[in-house]
Amino acid sequence: MKKIIYVLTLFFVLTIPFNAVAQDLMKSKDLSTIKVDYLSDDDLAKISAQLKSNNTSIDQVEQIALSKGMTQADFNKLKIKLKDYENKNGKKEVKDNTLKAGEKASEFGRKQEKVENVKVKDSANALIFGSELFDNPTLDFAPDLKLATPMNYILGPGDELQVSVYGVQEYNASIPVSVEGKITIDYVGQIAVSGMSIEAASQKIKAAIARVYSTVRSGQSQVSVSLGQIRTIKITIVGGKQPGNYSISSLATVYNALHLAGGPGKNGSYRNIELIRNNKVYRNIDIYRFLVKGDQSDNVTLKENDVIRIPAYTQRVTMEGEVKRPGIFEMKRGESFSDLLNFASGFNEFAYTASINVLQKTGKEFKVHDVSESEFSSYLPKSGDVFRITRILNRFENRIKIEGAVFRPDYYSFTEGMRISDLITRAEGLKEDAYSKRARIIRLKTDLTTEIVNVDLGAALSGDLNADIELKREDIVTVYSILDFREEYKVTIDGEVKNPGEYEYFENLTLNDLVVQVGGLTGSASKRVEIARMIKSDAIDDADPKRIELIELEITADNNEQIKNFVLKPFDVINIRRMAVYEKPQMVTVSGAVGYPGKYVLANKKETVYNVVMRAGGLTSIANLDGMKIKRPIKEEQIETLERIDLNISKNDTLKGKLAKKLKEDLKFATIPVNWEKIVKDKNHFSNVTLFPGDEIEVAVYNEGVKVTGNVLLTSEIPYRNGKGFKYYINAVGGIDSKGWKKKAYIIYPNGKADVTTSFLFFRSYPKVEPDSQIVVPEKPERKKMTAGEWVGIGSVVSSLALLIVTAFK
Template sequence: MKRIFLVSCFTLFTLFSFGQEFLKGKDLSQIKAAQFSEAEIAQIGKELKANQMTLEQAEPLALAKGMSATEFNQLKVRLQSNGAVPTEVKEEQKKPAGTTQEGSVLAAKNAVVFGSELFTSKSLSFEPNQNMPTPPNYVLGPGDQLDINVYGVQQFGYSGTISKNGTINIPNIGEVFLSGLAFEAAKNKLQKQIGRIYSSLAGNGSKLSVSVSNYRTILVTIIGAQQSGNYRLSSMSSVYNALHVAGGPSDIGSYRKIELIRNNKIIRTIDLYRFLTKGDQSDNVSLTDNDMIRIPSYEARVTLEGEIKRPGIFEMVAGENLNQVISYASGFTENAYKNRILVKQKTISELKITDLNEMTYASYLPKAGDMISVDKILDRYENRVQIKGAVFRPGEYSLPANGTMTIKDLLKKADGVTENVFLEKASLIRQKENLTKEYISFSLQSALNGDEAANMTLQKEDVVVVFYNQQLLDSYKLYIDGEVRKPGDYTYVSGMSLYDLLLEAEFFTDLAASDVTIFRNKKDIVYDANDKEKIITFNLTIDPKNPEQASSFLLEPQDQVVVRRIVTFETPQMVSVTGEIFYPGGYAISKKDERVLDFITRAGGTSSEADKEAINVIRNQLVIPIDWKLMSKEPNSSSNLIIEAGDNIFIPNKKSTVLISGGVMFNTEVPYRKGKNAKYYIKNAGGAAEKGWMKKVYVVHANGSASASSSVFGIRKYPKVFAGSKIIVPEKPEKTKASTGEIVGIASVLASLAGILLAVFK
């Protein structure tokens, strides 16, 4: 038992170590996906999940560590088929477990640092295009694979790799030293060397084609990045590609002073802001073997917030002024108040603020930690007046820049007052200097006549309110419902009669009765608590063929008219009788409780070919079986179904076969033999198939009823079969087996339990 426990622990430790090795990014060039066991695949999946990393995120990291694309694709297929790792990280999993509050704030802060989007976007990678022609200045080295072809009068083809010694061994030519040569120079050298054997190259009878089919990998060291380390990249890679693979600068890394070190010398200082603000890719230089990219910590960062097009955190270099920082943020928004910018600064012991205006932007040099806030313009107008109410064009209007505007001038701008205006009174709402409001009433008629007292001079933010004449505004409705062609509500007009309303509703329908009811609100001037009646009802008799009788009844506002329907009128409800019947077709239900037998009798009875035992009723696409024998003996029984509108009574013809389908060797139709059960017919269909479930065999009879097999004391009893029946053998449900991951998990639990038991009983 102890030995088993130790072996289990050793296996788990080995798998865990392998998963850690994969994620920590050691040399993956020798890894073969086919050599992994299912347990190792499951462990890799667990490690990827523990690091909140998807397969898409792991791919560039694995390729950078030397793993070939073919091997990673094979590993990806195995991980996905095993279900060991998801293709996406859920939102709640994106925050690493155990992250401290300080670390969370720092990560959130870094997310808005200008330039960080270069390394968080999945659609941007700066990956070199290896399908493009080899650049003439590309320097060859050991590991580059060349395709060399001579075509024309003479033909020759060879594909080889430059050796560690820097040479390529070409058949019939010998070794040619190419390492360290630019591609164009190497091509010229090969032209001369190969031309010694293939003489047609010198006379242009043949041509030489040279291309790099597979680029070598180079080792690049990146420090100060989100994922610092040694990376194996394509020799076509550039600085931006290497930075993207490493996740970009760390949370405290600089975006402005990234150093490219070659042979222990800084050969270039990279400023990513040149690319972000101007599209300048001059810093995106090609890398060579053993290059180092060092990202130092930033020297100064400032924060821009408020009415800025791109708020965020911006890195500063010595000598940059506020104008340059604002340009990095793409300038101000349209609502920015540019004449005052508030700067919060950190001193040695406390904070202080500084106000800047447009004249001081160029002279102010931001300091580390500055928080620069741009406020918005005030939400008010310097020259606005408004007019509301009974004018043709209410809304906002501007005061003239030079001169004044009176109430009469504003009414003229609004195209005058409407016909239903109240001329006796209007209001002017004026805002005082203390921002309170006062209401000034004036005669609208006097203002229109130019009276100086009423026609006041307007100030900014004045609001003129012109009232409607309420007596002219009042409008009432009438309502009509029931058997008229256009029921609904209609506008009341003084003196309107019931005939007028019927005329608007396009008179009566064919189903209208002569009974017309009008409901009217009771309008009492004096309130009577004992009077419980609130509605007055008028019952009229109007001949639908002579609606002019209604012209004598005058309507009042809010009256509701209801035209009743003929009591005895009903649309015929139809039933169809089909199949082996003498007179098939449609029949109307003549009384409410008509049954199946009544309709069969009305249709002339069944023919000699009818299978009475198979009669059924189809209702709403569902089949209702009918027991003919019981229905004939007891006409009032439930089997003699009461028919509903839309039912179809179907009388099929006689059949002499039985259909067998489902989990049998051969779906077929077998001649009916009286007295034989379902098992006999299944045997005639070749017997049950491998997935056939004999315990669940059931029979659907010709009339739509069904019978299932049963078991009594372990003896299987199959249902009776009649002519026209269908025997159905269902298939057994598939059993799901435990996955490899589940088995590994169970084994881990058992090993842990074994360790506990060993410790208890030791």
């Protein structure tokens, strides 16, 4: 018996610390005996839940734990174990919460079951004013859980209260309201709160706690009561797009419920919605009050078993045309067109407002009615009316225009009796270049044709009333400029100047002025200048064959300012000639097996391959004498010439374009083979070509291999063997593949020359193979196979010919 008592006592002593820490880390008075290493997952779960209920973290309670006897080492262990537990169970906890209740918690800890409804876009009724309020998923009118608890909130089963005692004594708990409408507080007992406001319930709870906690009675401790979790109520919606029973927040309002139901149905009213409470109409709701004025007085809070009834509309009208918000509008009895115009946000800036056209429906047919502006407040729209607001006319009732040589040409307002001098005064007078002898008025006549009226502008401005004629609406007055009557003079300069081209002529313009204007002479300018001048004469002289007058001058080529200046005339063409000898050094490139590869300047006008190679140190011992070639850049003009040539091919054939593209993008160089052995023996040999700027002489290094590429089984390089022919090297790489075209195989020699396979009757001749050459086997062209029908057609033709021959020889 003693052993049993001892064991039970030991168990009690050991479990007290764990229960203490599990009950509340902040409320325990002595934490020195806690064995953190023996805490279970359940203990850690309780600690984590208590921290969350107090809206604190483990770091925030560190000083409290240390002050109550826990060592720093034990607290660090507790912190690590708690973090590991939360990392391990955090995801599962979130998932369970989502699946269990779909709850959402605000940043203040208040919770509410999540209510969702998929929005269905009502495209058929999109024009009905107010429908967009319920189609937009971002406008859900959900209650804000961050707001303070309303003091008039009525408690009921499903609500949860957060009761806290703080001060000398401490207590904190989340207490749900039971189905009987009561809450249970430890050591206090049950308190009935259902049907009470949160304010009245708070007073009742505080009084009950004060009877148990002496410090509350004395004021040393305080009591706080707040709403933790909000209950869900059930309401019914009739007549909406998605009618039915809905479970929503007890803080939800009428607009929140209507949004969940998708708003009124196809024929539902937006202006006479009924909120029925206890089988009586509690409130009539007009959504237009909110849409037009922002008035939310109808957006009342719902209660359990409320019914929202959406009846069918009484009358709807349509507003089309030039209003700010066209659409279909619901009207109440007694509302006028002015009210309808207010719903549509008024006319836009282009609306014709003097009269409105209304298309009405009678019992048998349609009729049209006009509503004048004075009747807007008295005309009562009828169901089915279609109001059409048209645009104002694209014309002006008082516009007049002046253009030309005045300081402010523009449109101006026209008044009766206005004269041309008045209009010029409004345009701030004539410019200095104005032509005062004549002005023009283009006038629109009554039959909509136009006429021109000429005005003596000088006389009109001097006070002559006969000349200062009256203007009419839509007149266009043109004041001419004397500059309009002058020819625009130009001179042209070309040749060795920095910016050749056509320039404006001025009186007393000299050659020096023009040369400075174009940036001066270039370094290649010679002393010779040729000026071509226009010949003017009233009589034709057939004996004089000259078309122009040529003037030749000599200038100082290295000076823009000439001693003897020459005055130019309109339309002169000046040409500064180039020096006879002025050529910048140009280079070619030598690469490969030469003594000094690099770039070399063309020293002579006819610099040959031999001269440049010898200047480069001649060939080295590893040079391939048969592998010398010249790569010459393809010039733009050569490509342009090819594009201009008519190849006599169809328009759809892309051959010419492919050739030009290949020259531009792929080849870029033309290859010229060089026979060095012949050049050494004879300097006049045709291989000793004259070089052009940009040429590159390539001297290949001697290579004893022969490359075999193309449609062969193995692309490889075979060692050269003297006496072996073309077939030997093709067989050495395994022969050709299934697509290889052997009879069209060719060879490229090291100097760029090429040779092809030839055939005569049944004999085929292959080109000679040399070291460092390349054998290429091309691909066979694709051939279209004949179909069975084509074979049958050929057979029938052959049979017919055979029958014809047999018949002919009978």
